[in-house]
Amino acid sequence: MIGRIEIKIAALALLFTACGVGKDGTEEAPKGGLNLFTIQQDKDLGLQVALEIENDKAQFNILDSAKNVAAYKYIYGIRDKILATGKVRHKDDFAWRVRIIDNDSTLNAFCTPGGYIYFYTGIIKYLENEAQLAGVMGHEMGHADLRHSTRQMTKLYGINILVSAALGEREALKQITSGLIGLKFSREHETEADRMSVEYLCGTTWPADGGAGFFEKIEAAGGAAPPEFLSTHPSSSNRITNYHTWAKENNCGGTDNGSIPFKKFQKLF
Numbered sequence: 550m551i552g553r554i555e556i557k558i559a560a561l562a563l564l565f566t567a568c569g570v571g572k573d574g575t576e577e578a579p580k581g582g583l584n585l586f587t588i589q590q591d592k593d594l595g596l597q598v599a600l601e602i603e604n605d606k607a608q609f610n611i612l613d614s615a616k617n618v619a620a621y622k623y624i625y626g627i628r629d630k631i632l633a634t635g636k637v638r639h640k641d642d643f644a645w646r647v648r649i650i651d652n653d654s655t656l657n658a659f660c661t662p663g664g665y666i667y668f669y670t671g672i673i674k675y676l677e678n679e680a681q682l683a684g685v686m687g688h689e690m691g692h693a694d695l696r697h698s699t700r701q702m703t704k705l706y707g708i709n710i711l712v713s714a715a716l717g718e719r720e721a722l723k724q725i726t727s728g729l730i731g732l733k734f735s736r737e738h739e740t741e742a743d744r745m746s747v748e749y750l751c752g753t754t755w756p757a758d759g760g761a762g763f764f765e766k767i768e769a770a771g772g773a774a775p776p777e778f779l780s781t782h783p784s785s786s787n788r789i790t791n792y793h794t795w796a797k798e799n800n801c802g803g804t805d806n807g808s809i810p811f812k813k814f815q816k817l818f
Contacts, residue, residue, distance in 0.1 A: 586662075586699035588642055594699065595644065595663020602667070603648070609667075610651045620649060620817045623810070624668065627683050631690060631749045639664070639694050649673070651818075660689035662698045670818045677762060679807025679814075683753075684746050684760025684792075691745025697738040743788055747795040750803065757801035761792035 586594070602609045614621045624647050632640050643664030655669040666689055676682050692698065734742070743760060751757040764785040 583703055584696055584700040585703045586696070588639070591662040591693075591696055591699050592643065593663075595661040595665050595693075598661045599646070599663075599665040602661075602665075612649045612651050612670075614648075617649070617817070620814065621647070623814045623817075624649065624682075627679070627686055628666070628690075630753060631683065631687055634749055634752060636749050637690065637694055639696075643693060645690070653818075658685050658689050660693045662693060662696065664690070664693045666690065666693075672763075673818065674815055675763075675766070676811075677766070677808070678759075679811040680750075680755040680759030680803075680805070681762035682759075682811060683750055683755050683807075684758070685763055687746030687749040688742045688760050690749065691742035692734065692738065694745060695738075695741055697734055697742065701734060701738070739788075740791065743791055744795055747792060747799070747801070751796065751799050751801035753803050754805040755803045755807065756796065756805075757799065757803055758792040758796035759806075761789045764789045764792075 603611055612620065628645060628647055631637065632645060637645075645664040645666065647666045647668070650667055650669045652669045653671045653674060655671040656675050658666070658668045658672055660666045666686065668686075672685065673682070676685070746760040747757045750759055768785050768789065
C-alpha cells in the first residue's frame with residue numbers, strides 16, 4: 550500500500566506540473582504570483598462557491614433569470630460582446646455565467662474562479678452608461694481570466710492545505726471555498742484586472758476606458774468608496790489615469806457609450 554507521504558508527494562507533483570502550462574503545452578510566465586491550482590480546480594472551486602452563494606438567499610438575493618428575462622438578456626449581451634473579442638484567454642474553459650443580486654445598497658460586482666459573475670443592483674443603478682457596465686464586467690472577468698483568486702489562495706494557504714485539498718480532505722476544501730467569498734485582491738491584481746478591462750473593450754464600439762467612469766463618479770462624490778469593489782490601493786485617481794493611458798496607448802477608438810439601452814436596462818429594477 551502506498552503511504553500517505555508518497556500520496557502527498559504525488560499530489561504536490563501533480564499541482565506543480567499542472568501549474569503555468571499553456572493550452573499549447575508551453576510554459577506560461579505567472580501573472581500576479583504563483584498558482585498551484587489547475588484550471589479544473591478553478592472550475593470546481595468556482596462552481597462550489599456559486600452553489601454556496603445561491604443557497605444563501607438571506608445574504609445573496611439573486612434575481613430569477615426566468616422571471617427577469619429582459620434584464621438577463623441585456624447583461625448577457627454585454628458578456629457575449631466581451632467574449633467575442635477573442636481576448637479572453639479562458640473563454641472556452643470557464644462558465645462565464647452572470648447573476649444579478651437584488652441589493653440596491655451595495656455598489657459591488659465580483660467574479661469567482663471559473664467565471665461566475667455577480668452584479669448587485671446597487672452598482673447597476675449607480676453606473677451611468679453601458680460602457681461603464683462593460684468596463685466593470687471586463688474588470689471582473691479579468692480577475693477570473695488571470696486566475697487571481699486561486700493565485701491569492703495559493704499565497705494565503707500555502708502548500709500544505711493545497712495538498713490536503715488535492716487529497717480530497719473536506720475541511721481543507723471547505724476552508725478554501727469559504728475563503729473565496731469576499732476575497733480581497735492585491736494592488737497588482739487590481740491593476741492587472743483594470744488593464745484586462747481595457748484590453749477586452751479595445752476594438753469594440755465602447756470606449757476601452759469605460760471602466761474609469763465608475764472611479765470618476767466616486768472621485769466626483771468626494772472619494773466615498775464601496776468597501777469591496779474599490780480596493781484601498783491603487784487609488785481611484787491612479788486607476789482613472791491608467792484606464793485613459795492604456796486606451797490611448799493602444800489606439801482604442803470606440804466611442805459608443807450605449808446610454809439609451811442602458812437607461813432602459815436600469816428601469817427594469
